[in-house]
Amino acid sequence: MKVLWLSNVLFxxxxxxxxxxxxxxxGWMYSGAKALLKESSELQLGIISFYDGHDLKIIDKKPVTYYLVPKKNIASYVGGVEECFVEIKKEFKPNITHIHGSEYPHSRAYINSCGIENVVLSIQGLVSIYAKYYFGGIKFIAPTLRDLLRSDSIKQQQKNMEQRGKMEIELLQNVKYFIGRTSWDKNHIWNNNPAANYFFCNETLREVFYTKEWRFSKCQPHSVFLSQAHYPIKGLHQVIKALSIVLNHFPKTIVYVAGNNFVSVPKYKRNGFASYINNLMDEYNVRKQFIFLGVLNEEQMVEQYLRANVFVCPSVIENSPNSVGEAQLLGTPCVASYVxxxxxxxxxxxxxxxxxFEEFSMLAEHMCNLFSDRQLCEEISRNGQDIAKKRHDPKKNAQNLLKIYQTISNQ
Structure with a gap:
């Protein structure tokens, strides 16, 4: 069987x-591809992704053929990609085309140019829904001079996501086959395309997360880890409010944040959200409790999960956050918003x-309960790891995906 993937990342x-x-x-996509190829020696995999170049480039790494389409900005719909897609399909002759994600315009561009026959779309996030929550419940975020000069305020970012969402809805309404993994994404497929064929398949995560295990005795007491925080959807502002309560009970609490310190850049470089967070940190007097770690590779991410007393996913909206899966797979106790x-x-x-999500005092209480109760931490750690190992089983997920491909191919 020949399967063509459309991906928004370079392998x-x-x-x-x-x-x-x-x-x-x-990185989870690369791990999924490796598991898939391990499970089927007859599978030929083609992978389309995008690079900062000028011409279609083909890299043969049997049993995988990589097709690199020139496109500098994956968030924009530009001419040229459709012609490349037609050429790739003609050259590779796939039995199945698997589009990973509906968030970007190239997904719609593929079906516009190559049709929907034997095309399956797997849902990652849904920007048509995420756009509604872009401000994370914040009533107003004032644009900075930087935002105005770049036409890149939080409001403009929301509008850009809304535009991508319109293209996403067109995609959802036209594709016949979908792969999802939550009741939430299944509902939104049903809402947009009631006649669609929906297949359930969990994701395989990055390999290193299967090799380590969290231990209470080795974690840093009263420490919290956040895997993302740079825009309102990720809920950093709610953690700031919650932390002000936690500090009344555990005054040495520290929050480690993966990603660059967008808060402490010079004022002329700050966007509206960074300025808002700066003011909020001062209002709640928690600035010293936050440590930004910079961009982390997967090994460094594992290190932070293992060090944390608690992992928090405070987003205003998510589908199935891989960060929660990674934390559970390692055994790090998790607190997450019910979204x-x-x-x-x-x-x-x-x-x-x-x-x-709105009840930051509940977030604070959950953090305090885990800080103070080793037995609760270890119970949640053990149970979370058990269920995550089943959910993210590479062999089982690869077998399930191959069955989906075969089912679609036979219809």
Missing amino acids: PEVCKVLGVKVPVVG GGTMDMIIHKQTGLLYR
């Missing part, structure tokens, strides 16, 4: 050939703790 093999850094995002598909990943008080 490590390609990065080595191009001499560019391996992206810190999308989107997160409810399918965490059973409250068994495999993690859930709270309503």
Whole structure:
């Protein structure tokens, strides 16, 4: 069987050939491809991704053929990609085309140019829904001079996501086959395309997360880890409010944040959200409790999960956040907002703790309960790890995906 993937990230093999850094995002897709090829010796895999070049480039790394389409900005719909897609399809002759994600215009561009026959779309996030929550419940975020000069305020970012969302809805309404993994994404497929064929398949995560295990005795007491925080959807502002309560009970609490310190850059470089967070940190007197770690590779991410007393996913909306899966797979006790598909990943008080996004005092209480109760930490750690090992089983997920491909191919 010949399967053609459409991906928005460059795989490590390609990065080595191009001499560019391996992206810190999308590593789960590479792990999924490896598991798939391990499970089927007859599978031929073609992978389309995008690079900063001028011509269609083909890199043969049997049993994978990489097709690199020139496109500098994956968030924009530009001419040229459709012609490349037609050429790739004609050359590779896939039995199945698997589009990973609906968030970017190139997904719609593929079906516009190549049709929907034997095309399956797997849902990652849904920007048509995320755009509604872009401000994370914040009533107003004032644009800075930087925002105005770049036409890149938080409001403009929301509008850009809304535009991508319109293209996404057109895609959802036209594709016949979908792969999802939560009741939330299944609902939105049904809402947009009631006649669609929906297949359930979990994701395989990055390999290193299967090799380590969290231990209470080795974690840093009263420490919290956040895997993202740079825009309102990720809920940093709610953690700031919650932390002000936690400090009354555990005054030495520290929050480690993956990603660059967008808060402490010079004022002329700050966007509206960074300025808002700066003011909020001062209002709640918690600035010293936050440590930004910079961009982390997967090994460094593992190190932070293992060091944390608690991992928090405070987003206003998510489908099935890989960060929760990674934390559970390692055994790090999780607290997450009850939004989107997160409810399918965490059973409250068994495999993690859930709270309503707006109720930051509940987030604070959950953090304090885990800080003060080793038995609760270890119980949630053990249960979360058990369920995550089943959910993210590479062999099982690869077998399931192959069955989906075969089912679609036979119809």
